Amino acid sequence: MQAACLLQPGVEISLRIVQLGKDALGKVLARSIYVPDGRVLLRAGVTLSSTYVAHLLQRGYASVYIQDELVPGLEVVDAVSETTRVRATALMVAALDAACNSRALDHARVSRVVDDILADLHKEAGFVFELTSLRSADEYSFVHSVNVSVLSVILGQSIFMGYRDLKQLGMGALLHDLGKIKVPAELLQRKGGLSPEEFELVKAHATLGFDIIRSHPEFSTMAAHVALQHHERLDGSGYPRGLRHGEILAFGLITGIADVYDALVSNRPYRPGFHPSEAIQQLVQGAGTLFDENLVRKLMETMAVYPVGSILWLSDNTVAVAVRQQRSLPAHPVVAVIADPTHALITPCEFGLDARPDLYVIAALPDYPDRVKEQLVANG
Known part of the structure; x- marks a missing residue:
C-alpha cells in the first residue's frame, strides 16, 4: 500500500548529503567546510564548480551538504553546536x-x-x-x-x-x-x-x-x-x-x-x-x-537510526527522506515520501513511521535512485 500523505510542507530551502563527483556539480553548498584549525575552507552558499569539487576531492573529502529543494525544510541538527x-x-x-x-x-x-x-x-x-x-x-x-x-x-x-x-x-x-x-x-x-x-x-x-x-x-x-x-x-x-x-x-x-x-x-x-x-x-x-x-x-x-536527510527505500517500494526526529523514537523518524512505487516523483508528503505499522525501511540508500535523479535533471 502506498504511504498516505498526511502533511504537505511549504517551500523552503533544504539540504542533503551528496557524494562529491558529477552529482555535486552546479549544486549550492549548504554547510560551510572548515579546516581543522577552525578556518573556513569553503563557505555555505558557494556553487560547486568542477574546480571546487576537484579541490575538495584532493583534500580527501568524499561528500558534502548541498541545498536541495525536493524535500523542503530539512535541517540537520548536530548534537553539539x-x-x-x-x-x-x-x-x-x-x-x-x-x-x-x-x-x-x-x-x-x-x-x-x-x-x-x-x-x-x-x-x-x-x-x-x-x-x-x-x-x-x-x-x-x-x-x-x-x-x-x-x-x-x-x-x-x-x-x-x-x-x-x-x-x-x-x-x-x-x-x-x-x-x-x-x-x-x-x-x-x-x-x-x-x-x-x-x-x-x-x-x-x-x-x-x-x-x-x-x-x-x-x-x-x-x-x-x-x-x-x-x-x-x-x-x-x-x-x-x-x-x-x-x-x-x-x-x-x-x-x-x-x-x-x-x-x-x-x-x-x-x-x-x-x-x-x-x-x-x-x-x-x-x-x-x-x-x-x-x-x-x-x-x-x-542516537538516530535514520538521521535527517537519509534516503529510505520503504517496504511498499516508495522512496522517502527522513525529515526530522521524534522524541523517544530513534528508529521511527518523520519521513517525506518523494517517489511512488515506480519511482516517479510525487508531491512530498510527511508522516511518522510509527504511525504506519504496515511500512518498514528496507534499506537506507546512498543517493536518490537513478529514475528520481533523471527527473530532477529534467525538471531543472
Whole structure:
C-alpha cells in the first residue's frame, strides 16, 4: 500500500548529503567546510564548480551538504553546536601537535571544550541525537576524537552519570587516541592488511596514550584509563591487556562503543562509511560478547537510526527522506515520501513511521535512485 500523505510542507530551502563527483556539480553548498584549525575552507552558499569539487576531492573529502529543494525544510541538527565543534576540533589539532612534539597538553583548554560539550548536550529526556560525520581523510583523527567524546557523554548521561564523572569521561574520550601519534601514519591509513608485527605496533597506541595522559598529573587517572581500555572487549578478545567482563571500567566500556560507532560511520581509506543504521546493527550483533548490552541498548535509544536527510527505500517500494526526529523514537523518524512505487516523483508528503505499522525501511540508500535523479535533471 502506498504511504498516505498526511502533511504537505511549504517551500523552503533544504539540504542533503551528496557524494562529491558529477552529482555535486552546479549544486549550492549548504554547510560551510572548515579546516581543522577552525578556518573556513569553503563557505555555505558557494556553487560547486568542477574546480571546487576537484579541490575538495584532493583534500580527501568524499561528500558534502548541498541545498536541495525536493524535500523542503530539512535541517540537520548536530548534537553539539557548530561553534563547539570548531573549537573542539581545533583543540585536537593543538593537542596532537603538542603530544607529537613532547609539549605539555593544555588541561584548561581541554576542560573548557568538554564544558561546552556538556552544555550543548543538556537536553530533555527522550531527545534523539545526531552526529556530523562529514570530514576529509586528513581530518579523521580530529573529528573522530570529538565525536567519540560527544557520544561517550551522551551514553554517560543515559546511565545517569554525575557531572564530575561526565567531565572526566568527556576529557578522556577526547584524548583517547592520543597514542596514535607514536604509530607510523602509513600503518593507520593502509588499505591492505597488517602483518602481526605491524598490528602490535598499532595496538600499542592504547598504552602509549595512557602514558602520555598520565605524564600530565592535572589529568585524572580515570581519564587516562579511557585511552588504555577503549579497545578492551567483554570476551577478552580486546587489547592491550585482554580484560574481560567485570575487569573493564565503565569509562572504557562506554568509549569503546563510541569509538567503534564513529569509526564505522566514517569514510576510511580502505572502505566507505556505513549508514548509522548499519553501524548500530553491527554493535547489536556484538552486544553481550564484545560490548555491554545495556550500553548498546542506550545507544539505540539515544542516537538516530535514520538521521535527517537519509534516503529510505520503504517496504511498499516508495522512496522517502527522513525529515526530522521524534522524541523517544530513534528508529521511527518523520519521513517525506518523494517517489511512488515506480519511482516517479510525487508531491512530498510527511508522516511518522510509527504511525504506519504496515511500512518498514528496507534499506537506507546512498543517493536518490537513478529514475528520481533523471527527473530532477529534467525538471531543472
